[in-house]
Amino acid sequence: MIRSSKPINNIHEAVKSELIRSGISPGRIHPPLGATSPELKLAGFIKQKHQDVCVSPEGYIPEEETLTEGILREAMDYYGKDYTERTISINVRSQMSSLAKNFDTLYERTIAEAQNLHVRCPRMVLGEVYMIPVKEYDAEAMKDNEVKFIDRIGAVEKYIKSFQAINGRLDYSREDYKYERVCLLLVDFEQTPAKIYGHNSELYDDGLLDRKSDAFIDELSWETFTVNILNTYNARFGKGSDK
Numbered sequence: 001m002i003r004s005s006k007p008i009n010n011i012h013e014a015v016k017s018e019l020i021r022s023g024i025s026p027g028r029i030h031p032p033l034g035a036t037s038p039e040l041k042l043a044g045f046i047k048q049k050h051q052d053v054c055v056s057p058e059g060y061i062p063e064e065e066t067l068t069e070g071i072l073r074e075a076m077d078y079y080g081k082d083y084t085e086r087t088i089s090i091n092v093r094s095q096m097s098s099l100a101k102n103f104d105t106l107y108e109r110t111i112a113e114a115q116n117l118h119v120r121c122p123r124m125v126l127g128e129v130y131m132i133p134v135k136e137y138d139a140e141a142m143k144d145n146e147v148k149f150i151d152r153i154g155a156v157e158k159y160i161k162s163f164q165a166i167n168g169r170l171d172y173s174r175e176d177y178k179y180e181r182v183c184l185l186l187v188d189f190e191q192t193p194a195k196i197y198g199h200n201s202e203l204y205d206d207g208l209l210d211r212k213s214d215a216f217i218d219e220l221s222w223e224t225f226t227v228n229i230l231n232t233y234n235a236r237f238g239k240g241s242d243k
Contacts, residue, residue: 016033043072044072062078089127094130095131167219
């Protein structure tokens with residue numbers, strides 16, 4: 001089920017739906033609601049990459065541009081820097097097992113994605129939605145088509161602190177490795193329906209986080225993700241630029 005991308009595609013659709021509910025015209029969202037393509041392939045400093053969910057800028061038309069710097073020198077950018085910089089890009093990722101084992105690689109990749117676009121387009125507004133289970137799926141049991149969980153919760157605090165460190169890039173002249181807003185979805189899939197944690201109080205009550213910890217999930221919650229992204233965009237490019 002995980003390899004089929006069905007769970008992660010549901011989050012893509014939730015992101016798009018929230019943008020529309022917040023006043024973004026459906027025609028500006030790529031891929032459109034209910035579809036997995038076409039995605040915008042945006043050029044950064046290191047590479048061109050298809051973006052998970054984008055909001056294109058109103059009043060700007062893509063203009064082809066030949067890149068002159070970095071590894072992509074002489075490559076064709078089909079959108080141009082002005083259009084790219086005014087596009088909101090939101091990455092959607094998940095890690096369902098081996099949370100501690102794969103952390104370094106996944107975290108480095110997350111940082112690199114932000115740097116790639118911010119180095120070329122410093123004012124660009126980037127979002128990241130990252131989902132992890134508070135109890136990992138048992139990969140060995142899945143080989144036998146069984147759904148079981150490993151009661152391993154040690155990575156929760158580490159993930160919260162790590163994503164806090166790359167959240168909230170308000171000054172576009174620095175910290176290109178950060179995202180304007182990160183949402184960390186901590187989910188207990190063993191419960192029915194699955195429980196999403198958005199506040200420290202819930203983590204304390206369920207024994208997932210020590211009350212003395214200085215990790216705070218509230219600032220990474222889904223509840224304020226979209227409004228924070230759009231407010232940052234308006235502050236950077238002018239009020240009404242998200243309409």
